[in-house]
Every structure is written in C-alpha cells, then in structure tokens.
Amino acid sequence: MTTLLYGRPPAVFDPPGDAVQTSPLIPGSAPLESVAEGSVDDIMVYAPPGVLERRYTLALALRALKPGGRLDVMAPKDKGGSRLKKELAAFGVEVGESAKAHHRRCVVIRPETLDGLDEAIEAGAPRLVPGLEAWSQPGVFAWDRLDAGTMALAQTLPPMKGAGIDLGCGYGALATVVLRAPAVTALRLVDLDRRAVEAARKNVTDPRASFEWADVRTLEDTGELNFVVSNPPFHDGGAEDKRLGQAFIRKAAGLLKKGGGLWLVANRHLPYEAELNDAFKRVTMVADAGGYKVFEAVK
Numbered sequence: 543m544t545t546l547l548y549g550r551p552p553a554v555f556d557p558p559g560d561a562v563q564t565s566p567l568i569p570g571s572a573p574l575e576s577v578a579e580g581s582v583d584d585i586m587v588y589a590p591p592g593v594l595e596r597r598y599t600l601a602l603a604l605r606a607l608k609p610g611g612r613l614d615v616m617a618p619k620d621k622g623g624s625r626l627k628k629e630l631a632a633f634g635v636e637v638g639e640s641a642k643a644h645h646r647r648c649v650v651i652r653p654e655t656l657d658g659l660d661e662a663i664e665a666g667a668p669r670l671v672p673g674l675e676a677w678s679q680p681g682v683f684a685w686d687r688l689d690a691g692t693m694a695l696a697q698t699l700p701p702m703k704g705a706g707i708d709l710g711c712g713y714g715a716l717a718t719v720v721l722r723a724p725a726v727t728a729l730r731l732v733d734l735d736r737r738a739v740e741a742a743r744k745n746v747t748d749p750r751a752s753f754e755w756a757d758v759r760t761l762e763d764t765g766e767l768n769f770v771v772s773n774p775p776f777h778d779g780g781a782e783d784k785r786l787g788q789a790f791i792r793k794a795a796g797l798l799k800k801g802g803g804l805w806l807v808a809n810r811h812l813p814y815e816a817e818l819n820d821a822f823k824r825v826t827m828v829a830d831a832g833g834y835k836v837f838e839a840v841k
C-alpha cells in the first residue's frame with residue numbers, strides 16, 4: 543500500500559504517520575512530479591494557496607493515484623478551500639465535500655479517466671518567464687516578477703568580496719547581482735523551496751555558485767564566510783512571522799567570520815533592529831525608501 547502526503551495538514555485531519563512526504567517546501571521530500579502514474583493508493587494533500595500551484599498539485603496527485611485510489615485534500619476556506627470542489631470537479635471526478643476547523647475538505651476516488659490533467663500540469667510547470675528572462679515556477683516567491691525588496695537590496699549592495707551565502711535565494715535574482723563582482727570567490731544559494739533551488743540552478747550557471755535545498759535555520763554555524771546577503775521570508779505557512787527573519791539574522795551571524803558583513807533588506811515595519819544589534823558589532827541602515835530598509839551589519 544503506497545500512501546503519500548503533501549504538506550502538513552493540521553492534526554484534526556489525522557494525517558497518515560507512515561506516508562511519503564512530497565511537498566517541495568520540506569527538504570528531502572520525494573517530488574510528486576516523479577511519482578509513477580497510477581502507482582499510489584492514497585494521497586492526502588494540504589493544498590497550497592496559489593491557484594496555478596494548487597491545480598498543478600491536484601493534477602499531479604490524481605495522476606499518481608491508481609484508479610480506485612483515494613485523494614483527500616483540504617485547504618483553509620479563505621486560502622483556496624472554497625474553490626477546491628469546483629477545481630477538482632473540472633478534472634471529471636466526483637467530489638465529496640465537508641467543512642472542518644475553518645477548512646474545506648474534499649475526497650475523491652480516482653476514476654479510470656480524467657480530464658484536463660495535462661493542461662493544469664503545464665500551467666503550473668517550471669518555465670522561462672517572459673520579461674523576467676529567468677526560470678521560475680508558480681508557487682516560488684514572487685515567481686514571475688522581481689520583488690521590490692530584492693530590487694532595493696540589489697541597488698544598494700556594493701561589490702562583495704570573498705565567500706558568501708544568499709539565505710532564501712528564491713530563483714536566484716539577488717545571487718545574479720552578487721556574482722557580477724569579480725572578487726566574489728564562492729556563493730552558496732540556499733532555499734527551503736525545491737522549485738526555487740531548481741530554478742536558481744538554471745538561472746545561475748556561474749561556477750562559483752553552489753545550491754542547497756535546506757532550511758536556513760538548520761545550517762551549520764561555520765563562522766567562516768566573508769558576507770551574507772538576504773531578503774528573508776516574513777511568512778511562515780501564510781501567517782506573518784517576524785521570528786523567521788530574526789532566525790535568519792542569528793544564522794547569518796553564525797555563518798560569518800569576525801569582520802564579515804550581512805546585507806539584509808526588510809519591510810520597513812518589521813522589527814529587526816534589536817536582533818541585528820544583539821548579534822552584530824556594528825549595524826548601519828544604508829537605505830530607507832519605498833517601504834524597505836536595507837541594513838549592513840558587521841560581525
């Protein structure tokens with residue numbers, strides 16, 4: 543019996559303990575894209591909030607199921623839950639819907655034939671985004687545009703020197719700017735999102751770059767890097783969470799050697815100053831414009 547899980551549904555949905563995890567946001571998971579068609583008995587999906595990303599994931603899950611296999615999918619009502627039934631029905635399946643804990647839950651038994659899977663998979667697949675001229679994929683942070691925070695940091699950043707790291711690299715926009723400096727000897731690109739890391743690999747072909755699909759909070763505090771750049775996340779599972787950015791700041795300090803510098807951009811309203819002053823010897827706000835602050839912090 544093969545059981546898959548996508549994401550982390552709340553405990554009230556009784557997620558299977560022995561399932562194979564397939565979320566791109568959980569490092570080490572098996573990609574749903576590589577699961578053999580018609581090979582799975584049961585899948586529970588905690589559906590992502592973006593429409594293209596959600597339809598892509600549902601189509602991949604249905605494709606992976608054996609005929610007669612069961613898809614159990616749920617999402618918060620205001621983050622796609624109320625659209626789930628219609629989206630599933632469009633694949634030509636019968637949907638049983640219920641409500642629980644501010645979520646909508648839909649159960650589907652996979653029929654022999656399905657409609658529209660290929661279209662949904664194509665609409666959510668990785669692609670070279672016109673205008674951005676970079677590889678990206680729906681679901682990746684700011685997947686089809688250059689984020690304003692990243693732009694603010696890129697415009698302020700002087701040429702870096704030595705070995706560094708981009709914490710939360712996304713599809714590689716900031717790393718591309720950092721690697722324009724000839725004195726950069728190595729750059730690690732780290733992100734929690736497998737799709738972002740895969741896109742960054744295609745976008746950043748410079749041999750000085752290396753790529754890690756990892757949670758920044760779990761990186762070893764090597765204390766040997768010359769610089770850190772970061773546009774840190776401030777959402778965890780959809781809710782604003784300043785602790786994530788604060789954890790990035792502490793990790794940056796752990797990764798840097800004495801005298802090394804962190805270059806960080808943040809939304810103006812986020813309270814990072816205390817964390818920066820605690821972890822670093824000298825903190826300077828180098829820019830404050832357009833709703834973003836850019837800090838240089840020296841260890």
Ligand SMILES: C[S@@+](CC[C@H](N)C(=O)[O-])C[C@H]1O[C@@H](n2cnc3c(N)ncnc32)[C@H](O)[C@@H]1O
Pocket residue numbers: 683684689692709710711712713714715716732733734735738756757758759773774775776786
């Ligand atoms: C604000 S975005 C910046 C992305 C990229 N630098 C850019 O400008 O396009 C933050 C990034 O951090 C990633 N992220 C979120 N939590 C993370 C974690 N715990 N460890 C590593 N990366 C994380 C997100 O997937 C996202 O790509």
